Amino acid sequence: MALAIEARDLRRTYRTRTGWLNPRRVEIDAVRGVDLDVRRGELFGLLGPNGAGKTTTIKMLNTLLIPSSGSARVCGFDVVSQTREVRRRIGYVFGGDRGLYDRLSALDNLRYFAELYGVPAARQKRRIGELLELVGLTGRERERVEGYSRGMRQRLHIARGLLHEPEVLFLDEPSIGVDPVAARELRNTVAGLAATGTTVLLTTHYMAEAEELCDRIAVIAGGEIQALGTADELKHHAEGRRVLEVQAFGVSDSQLAGIDVLPGVRESSVDIVGTAQVLTVQSDATVDVQADVLRLLDGVRLGRVTARQPTLEDAYVAIVGRSPVEVAA
Numbered sequence: 001m002a003l004a005i006e007a008r009d010l011r012r013t014y015r016t017r018t019g020w021l022n023p024r025r026v027e028i029d030a031v032r033g034v035d036l037d038v039r040r041g042e043l044f045g046l047l048g049p050n051g052a053g054k055t056t057t058i059k060m061l062n063t064l065l066i067p068s069s070g071s072a073r074v075c076g077f078d079v080v081s082q083t084r085e086v087r088r089r090i091g092y093v094f095g096g097d098r099g100l101y102d103r104l105s106a107l108d109n110l111r112y113f114a115e116l117y118g119v120p121a122a123r124q125k126r127r128i129g130e131l132l133e134l135v136g137l138t139g140r141e142r143e144r145v146e147g148y149s150r151g152m153r154q155r156l157h158i159a160r161g162l163l164h165e166p167e168v169l170f171l172d173e174p175s176i177g178v179d180p181v182a183a184r185e186l187r188n189t190v191a192g193l194a195a196t197g198t199t200v201l202l203t204t205h206y207m208a209e210a211e212e213l214c215d216r217i218a219v220i221a222g223g224e225i226q227a228l229g230t231a232d233e234l235k236h237h238a239e240g241r242r243v244l245e246v247q248a249f250g251v252s253d254s255q256l257a258g259i260d261v262l263p264g265v266r267e268s269s270v271d272i273v274g275t276a277q278v279l280t281v282q283s284d285a286t287v288d289v290q291a292d293v294l295r296l297l298d299g300v301r302l303g304r305v306t307a308r309q310p311t312l313e314d315a316y317v318a319i320v321g322r323s324p325v326e327v328a329a
């Protein structure tokens with residue numbers, strides 16, 4: 001069977017309360033009809049802004065949440081009626097610092113979790129050795145985890161998630177809060193995983209991560225898949241556009257609103273990079289909006305002004321209508 005994950009019209013509504021003085025019930029449709037096929041051995045990315053429904057989708061697939069409706073199978077087993085079969089075959093790694101014992105060494109953490117996951121004693125030593133190698137922690141395994149950097153912890157998390165040799169690994173925001181160098185090491189680890197034949201479903205805010213690692217990417221927003229394909233296929237969403245990037249200091253909201261309605265402008269977004277604002281303006285390829293944009297920014301201190309071809313990040317903005325960095329903040 002070629003599919004590791006199949007989801008059909010998967011939905012999840014949260015019922016919660018809001019308000020303090022006059023609490024009232026609200027319903028949040030976090031996931032609204034997701035269809036997904038992930039092939040065995042595939043490294044598949046779920047990309048989307050905060051609140052898009054990525055974690056909710058993953059939690060339904062890894063049996064932590066029951067779908068409100070729809071169905072899903074992992075390794076051929078139903079996530080609601082065959083949870084035990086599913087759980088035996090999956091690993092779940094989420095970003096952040098929780099889930100490891102700080103006062104123990106990496107080796108003792110892995111030994112402990114190996115026991116917990118029922119990895120046969122005869123198999124444990126070799127498996128732990130292989131995993132330390134895979135995540136690049138060989139030689140540091142006897143150090144206490146409290147002295148580990150975030151990136152090292154994250155890689156140890158991945159090793160932990162793989163102890164029982166899952167067929168499918170869910171990686172939820174693995175590089176959140178990890179510095180760029182450590183994030184690169186993390187990406188190498190994830191790429192190495194795919195080479196071992198493990199299916200990986202990865203959620204991320206980071207375009208570069210998705211582009212570098214994933215065979216295919218689904219862009220999810222508002223609980224729905226907005227686009228799905230390889231990075232190259234997704235880039236087509238920004239086809240026929242040109243991109244102007246302006247580094248500026250002190251652009252007002254009204255100036256930004258003015259840019260949005262200039263003739264030919266399709267999307268615009270602002271990212272804060274250090275003390276600068278970086279305005280990205282997508283326009284129809286046939287329209288050069290540079291002169292108009294600069295006129296609107298008259299009086300504002302400007303840095304670099306660049307015209308360039310659209311990237312995957314621009315395609316994402318075209319699909320979701322928001323900037324990934326703005327979203328990741």
Ligand SMILES: Nc1ncnc2c1ncn2[C@@H]1O[C@H](COP(=O)(O)OP(=O)(O)OP(=O)(O)O)[C@@H](O)[C@H]1O
Nearest residue numbers: 014016028030048049050051052053054055056057
């Ligand atoms: N336990 C919960 N109760 C109520 N609402 C929830 C709950 N968990 C998530 N939500 C809401 O469901 C929506 C989807 O959330 P989800 O965590 O799946 O998004 P996400 O794409 O993973 O976002 P992020 O990138 O911020 O983790 C959001 O509006 C969120 O506020």
